[in-house]
Amino acid sequence: MERALAYRRLIIIGIFLAVGLIFTARLIYVQILVDKYILSANNNVLRYITQYPARGLIFDRNGKLLVYNEAAYDLMVIPRQAKNIDTAELCRLIGIDKDEFTRRMIKARNYSPYRQSIFEAQITRENYGFLEEKLFRFPGFFVQSRTLRKYTYSIAAHTFGYIGEASPDIIEGDSYYRSGDYIGVNGIEKSYESLLRGEKGMKVRVVDVLNRDKGSFQEGRYDTLAYAGTNLYSSLDEDLQEYGEKLMANKKGSIVAIEPSTGEILCMITSPTYDPNLLVGNIRKKNYRNLVLDTVYQPLFNRALMAMYPPGSTFKLVDALVGQQEGVLFPTTTYSCPGGFSIGNGKMVGCHSHPSPLNLIGAIQISCNTYFCRVFRSIIDNSSYTSTRQAYEHWRKEVMSFGLGRKLGLDVTGELNGNIPSPAYYDKYHGKDRWRSMTIISLGIGQGEIGITPLQLANLAATISNRGWYHIPHIIRAIGKKDSINPGFTEKKFTDVNPAYFDIVVEGMADVVSEGTARASKIDSIDFCGKTGTAQNPHGKNHSIFIAFAPKLNTKIAISVVVENAGFGAAWAAPIASLMLEKYLKRKVSRKDLEERMMNADLIHGINTGNEIGKGHFLPD
Amino acid sequence: MKSEKGIFYRIDLVLVSLYVALVLMGWLNIYAAVYNDSHQAITDLHQKYGKQMVFILASLLLAISILIIDPKFFSQFAYFIYGFFLLMSVVVIFAGREIAGSKSWFAIGGFGIQPAEFAKMATALALAKFLGYLDRNIKHPRTLVIAVSIIILPALLILLEHDTGSALVFFCFVLVLYRAGLSGYVLLALLVIPVLGVLALIINKYILVAVLFTISGFIYLRSRRRARTLMIALAIFLASSGLVFSVHFAVNHVLEPHQRQRINVLLGNNTDLKGAGYNVNQSLIAIGSGRFWGKGFLQGTQTKYNFVPEQSTDFIFCTVGEEHGFIGSFIVIALFLGLMIRIVMNADRQRSKFSRLYGYGVASLFFIHFGINIGMALGILPVIGIPLPFFSYGGSSLWAFTILLFIFIRQDAMRNELV
């Protein structure tokens, strides 16, 4: 009977084959049809270790090292492997509490339990010393070499800018960046990011289940080297920058100095400022918050590029130039000054007492308001134009050809336009074409809606010293090789004013220093040219402004100084500028009394240490 | 009568070749699974592959001994062997060493011996012996009860050792009973019940009951003798519905948490890749990353760097899958199928009923180990720790399967003499 059941072997064999078939189908699915397992396998064993290059160094114009790198370490964690560790000990070593530890572990685990994430970023070399010896006791934790920015001198914070972690937006938009990478956030660090960052390298390592290194993957076939960033040679003069920052201590304002023949920025001072070393590494976030919260002194506000001031009397130089170009002003043009310029309705633009009448040189030297109101009227009411509007537009175009009211395009981030009001602005304010030269007469003496940045003022001084042209101001003179030339700034930009008209203005500026409004700041051994200005400030005391250049021929330095809430240009800005010129041209300052008085003056903390010494002592401008 | 010496000319060389191929492949895969750069010699006796080589040499001696022993010895001493390993299974509960939660090992010298591995072979012998008498008819309730008891008894003892995997193996003998004449419905039920059980956990149980009702109703309406099939249809409906509900109850209230997790992992309800799902996920990663051609011998990163747990024993198939790819895995599966089918074919040419049924027992044991072990590695079955014959590291398993197979080869070689 059992023999008759021999057919059953076929059923049993059928069951065997069915199982074999199921297995084969499953193998086809797992090994051939889907990719996720091979990806997971690589995730298991391959560790991509980024080799971070050192960022490029930054030098000053005399070869001094300004910005460099110091070794730092990121403590990384792979959450799945971080088991049975002495939490309290680790917290103590990196200076966090238990809650913070838990918070970071959860964050890392949410990113991925199997992959590394940064647990504590940018540990300094000193702190790493303590951690290093004990690191073996914390499985799942390891360090990755990074670098920290370091500043030899605590100067020029706004110009250098700082670096920070690349944001998700940036990572999405630029394939170079990965989570945890650093990127220049502003200043030179941002504008030269692509040169400074260098090129990251990658090492592919094989690890076992306990994350122990098992050597390089396929003999390093997929490894790439890191290349350090390009070094930058800045045009900053470290001595001058540091000296200017000392002069501006406890004052609000800015100093910008430019080498007119090249457009190289010699110093760019913003005050109040901060120590660039504060915005480095893992202390950056905390310090940055404190700086942001300081709304009284606004240390993060880069006044040199972003603050707009009415240029005051310094703008009379532009009037003089544009007036000649327009053919409505000649060196011999004289106007008398009855102590002011009447603008109708009984109102008038006041002027101080001075000899009258004056020709052009005299008017610059004395800074006569009446004279330049008349010049401005003659430009705007010029009968060669069909309308006030047309004349104004022409005037505006010529003014802007000096780089005023628009970005100059320097190689530091954050620059603002300034403001030379457009006709539309007056239309809106007074009604379409319902404004006349008298309506906007304050522009003629650099007051009102006009706004100029300290950089633009310095560039104006440079342009005048060049007799009609400038190079776009820039902070990086050479890239990679010290003796090369930054190719972005070689072109000469000419103003719309014929160079022939500049000499008379330069003469006037020389007289300003030798016997005019700034004569108190005269330096015996240097013949320099300048112009004082006072920016009317509806919110408080007027801003003291001075622009200058020296020497008068073969000019080496053009400068602008703005001291907020300090009164006449001659009182603060002019002496500070003269000290800067002396420092740069003579390398040392002989007028120690003046230097000390300027450095020690505190104009922002409400303490009256002032140079009130004879308000009347200085000529108003 | 042919001389005893002639035995070596009449053994089935196909089976022996399959055996040698599988054993050697197993050894190389253990080498690959345990391999590390500091111990490269495959004969290093301090490493698992060195020890496995010793086990293989010992099993060759065992195989040759069995081929020399009078084949009648095994049928005559079947009950004795069975009794001996039953006794050992009891003794090990008291005197054994506990390894990984199972108290199923004897420590002899440096090696551990697992009586459960040999109990499977002993049960195959005893079952064949009992059903091998020509007058035994499995349709007789008494015969069936004794046959089932022979199977259940060692399984229960092994369960007491907390070795659930090895106990499950004994289910395979239902194939022997089937070949001996057990109703096909029992086999069908054993195949349907697990499927229904899985469905019960995946599909809403009320929908499932409704489907079962429809099927039962269909059976009833198609039948001619409605009075009789009404009872059958009703019984099927009630039994299957009862199963659906009891599976739910069992999973939620009877199983221990780790067992419940394993089932959830299998059903895809548990994606906790760090916990219960870790083994299976890593196993699939290793196999899946082998692709079509495999990464090459000793090139498997997942197994070499220990990402797969139990990779030299329960998950040895991962090494095959990773280093030898689809091709290698398919060859291993084909070799096992070849072995099992060859045994079944040979079994049916036996004149002796004992030899025939023993052959079925051998094939069934290979089948269940093959099915559960590879099914587990491929994530089709829950994680059940039983070895893949000839591949998984360990002396007991290798020796037990060698003895199991070679007793059959010996019987087969003498098939004309044995009645």
Ligand SMILES: [Zn+2]
């Ligand atoms: Zn006047």
